[in-house]
Amino acid sequence: MxxxxxxxxxxxxxxxxxxxxxxxxxxxxxxxxxxxxxxxxxxxxxxxxxxxxxxxxxxxxxxRPEQLGSLVDCFLRNYKKIERVKLRVVTQSDCECDGEAGSNVGALFDCPGCHIFLSDPVTIACGHIYCKRCLQRNLFSKCRVCKETIKTWCGEKSILRPNVMLCSLLEKWFPDEVKRSKVNGEIEEQVKKKQFEKAAVLVNENLDSDPDNFLLKTYRAEIYAGLEQYTAAIEDLETLCVKSSNWPERYFRKGKILHDMGHMDESLQLFLQCLALDEDFAPARTEVEKILCDLLSPVPESVKKGLRETTLSSSPHLRWKTSITDAHSAGGVNDMQSSSEEKSEVPNPSEGHERSVLNQAQSLQVQNQVENLSGEEGLKRVSSATQLFGQEKGGLLKRKLSASEQDKSVVKGRNKQKKQRETDTSSCCREVPKTLLDVTDFECSLCMRLFYEPVTTPCGHTFCKNCLERCLDHTPQCPLCKESLKEYLASRKYNVTWLLEELIQKYLPEEHSERKKIHLQETVELSDLTKNVPVFVCTMAYPTVPCPLHVFEPRYRLMIRRCMETGTRQFGMCISDAQKGFVDYGCMLQIRSVHFLPDGRSVVDTIGGKRFKVLERGMRDGYFTANIAYLEDVQDEEEFRKLQELHDQVYMQACTWFQNLKNRFRGQILQHFGPMPEREEDIQATPDGPACCWWLLAVLPVDPRYQLSVLSMMSLKERLLKIQYILTYLQSIPSE
Incomplete structure (x- = not known):
């Protein structure tokens, strides 16, 4: 079985x-x-x-712990369901105002991750900006604003490059804030190097002058934990209950400290609370996976015996593991309850008793049935055994820091928070001093105009999107620092740096409006398909016939990109002329798709459109342009019957010639140009005549100059006679 x-x-x-x-x-x-x-x-x-x-x-x-992702999601859904009343309170308070830490999303100069003033602002791939601290710690896997997976362009060196322009602006506008941010950066480095004593001195010095700085208190709690002064660390985190109750990192830090103390059940509660506030908080998810993996891992009998012998003299983690393994081997709810009673030896300041999450999860393995939760009453009921996060009389574990008590403090302190938010909001919603506003601070170093669609490179420099793309057409390097941008070029994700865009729109509305107007005028000019039409000087093209292109020259990269951006998706194709640059007749090509290669080259799939005659030549940014007039066949209703007969003769003759080709040649034609078009009932239905004529003209081995003369004809009869003459000549040549 x-x-x-x-x-x-x-x-x-x-x-x-x-x-x-x-x-x-x-x-x-x-x-x-x-x-x-x-x-x-x-x-x-x-x-x-x-x-x-x-x-x-x-x-x-x-x-592996990462294989428990679906179980973590299931735990989280149940947690949210049971705690929905508490979460509703937090969510409502969050929506009512933006004053408290963790909900101050509207502040332009605050990090979307921690909602603190941007410290060393780094632009990620989606175009949003975060403080360096949040990105270094990998606190979340998706962007808080657009929900895209975070990509930081770290490269091999894993170095986060701050946005050079934004750093300069923030230092100019908010020097005091930047100074405090630099101090936070020093503390961050010392904590990372585990120089806790030095970091503690620096934190305390700055807390004297800024006692309400909850980031400094978070650092201090982390320092205390590093020094194994867990009680002091918990006290610091407890003071953040009111001001940062909706800040996921606070729950994670507290959970980590309890985890280090060996209180796995309580740490799991806090990690779940963190994920309930932010499902993309990656470190909390990792910790939950590890705890569940540790819980579900079977322990050999020899290890169990050793754990029992050392329980009284060991760390809280060993006592926790012993109680779990004993309960698991017993396979019953009563044993789990007695195990919880043993755990209650750990001192706990909370007044209430509640079953631990892990013990309840473990008992779920052996209970026969768990009644489905339904409505508010279902939160309080359990069936034949314990229910996840349910409460029950008996031997219950004392909780060192009850998550429910923490949430109650949020409810009790709600009115107090609302009063505090009025003052908090004024300090958080920073405004740029008008005397320090200078339009030249927002000028692109390439076009020397106001930024339009500013994008930031991985090296931290900012340019207009179009300006940067034109530079990358020539070389995959930053125009300023010359750092390689090959990875950036390969991704082709030139997303707008939204903070800079918002700053320009907010503080320079007139200049932005004028810049946008100029851009629209340029776009309209590029969209005209009769004047200054871009011309690709390369090969012969024909109406309805596919024409795949490999684009590698910088000038034509720019031309193709403009055709896509303006929405026309069209350009002219002509063959070269030694004297004029390109010939007097050509064919418009419609872009069906563009496949960009990592090095900037592209493969463009096009198909022929209308024929045209060149009226005037010109040049724009390195590629040719032309004023053109479109060609149409002259309709002759009186000669229609004779014209139809001639067309049918040429079509049958073409079919015979094509079938008599060697398989190798026939295969090459089919691969490049596709099959021969079907015979058309109305050969004068389109201005360019039947498609089979252009297909034959493209595949027949004829000199391009001869093909050009046929392309320029506006008489279908003359075109059919020319093709018939070519077919007759080719059929007269004996096959080798």
Whole structure:
């Protein structure tokens, strides 16, 4: 019988006995099936069965923490469901104002991640800006603004380059804030190097002058934890309850400290609270995966015995692990309760008692059924055994820092917060001094005009989007510092730096409006398909015939990009002329798709459109342009019947010639130009006549000058006679 078919009543020993009878290969296959089933159950929000199935997967072999992602999501959904009342309170208070830390999203100069003044602002790939601290710590996996996966263009050196222009502006506008940010950066470096004593001195010095700086208190809590002064660390984090109750990092830091102290159940509660506020908070998700992996991992009997012998003299983590393994081996709810009673030996200042999350999760593995939660009443009910996050009389674990008490403090302090927000908002909503505003601070160093669609390179320099693209057409280097931008060029994600765009619109509205007007005028001029039409001087092109192109010259890269940006997606194609630059007749090409290569080259799929005659030649930014007039065939209704007969003769003659070609030549033609078009009923339905004529003209081995003479004809009869003459000549040549 497969492990998947074991009922919930089967004991752990029976399962282990069954698994021990399998070969190593069978165990691997069974584990894959079990993990698939466990993930399905977790996705369906069947927490009890999912935990049970993941436990069986651990019996088959090791499971990596990252494989428990679906289980973490299931835990989080249940947590949100049970705690929805508390979360609703927090969400409502968050929506009512933007004054508290963690909800000050509207401030232009605050980091979207930590909502603190931008310290060393770094532009990520999506165009939004974060402080260097948030990105260095990898606090979240997706952008808080646009929800795109965060990409920082770190490269091999993993160096985050601040936005050079924004750093200069912030230092000019807010020197005091920048000074404080530099101090925070020094503390960050000392904490990273584990120089906790030096960092503590610096933190305390700055807290004397800025006692309400909750980031400094967060640093101090981290320093205390590094010095193993956990009580002091917890006290610092507790003072942040009111001002930063909706800040996910606060819950994560507190959870980390409790985790280091060995209180795994309480740390899990806090990590889940962190994820409830921000599901993309990557470090908290990693910690939850590790805790669940530790919980579900089976412990050998020899290890259990050693844990029991050392429980009284060991760290809280060992006592926790011992209680978990004892409860797991017992397989019953009563043993789990007695285990919780043993854990209650750890001093706990909270008044209430509540079942630990991990013990409840473990008991879910052995209970027969868990009643489905429904409505508010369902939050308080349990069935034959414990319910996740439910409360029950009996031996319950004292909680060192009750998450529920923390949330109550949010509710109690709500009115107090609303009063404080009025003063907090004024200090957070910074305004740029008008005397320090200078339009030249927002000028592109390439075009020397006001930024239009400013984009920032990985090296931190900012340019107009069009200006930067033109530079990258020539060389994949930053125009200022000459650093390689090959990776940036390959991605082709030139996203606008939104903060700079907002600053220009807010503080320089007239200048921005004028710059936008100029850009629109230039776009309209480029969109005209009769005047200054871009001309690609390369090969012959014909109406309705595909013409794939490999674009590598900088001037034509610019030309193709402009055709795409203006929306015309069209340009002219002519063959070269030694005297004039290009010939007097050509064909418009319609861009169907563009595939950009990593080095900036592109493969452009085009198809022929209208024919044209060149009236006047010109040049723009290195490529040719022309004023043109479109050509149309002259309609002759009286000769229509004779013209139709001539067309049918030429078509049959062309089919015979094509079928008699060698397979190699026929295959090359089909690959490049596609099959011959079907015969048309109305040969004068379009201004350029039947498509088969242009297909034949493209594939026939004729000199381009002769082809050009046929392209310029406006008489269908003359064109058919020319093609017939060419076919007759080719058929007269004996095949080799």
């Amino acid at each position: 497969s492990v998947l078919n074991h009922s919930a009543e089967d004991t752990t020993e029976e399962r282990r006995g069954y698994l021990s009878s399998l070969s190593a290969v069978d165990k691997v296959e069974h584990q894959k099936l079990i993990l698939q089933r466990a993930e399905t159950l977790a996705t369906e929000n069947s927490l009890k069965n999912a935990v049970d199935m993941f436990s069986m997967a651990f019996m088959c072999g090791s499971v």
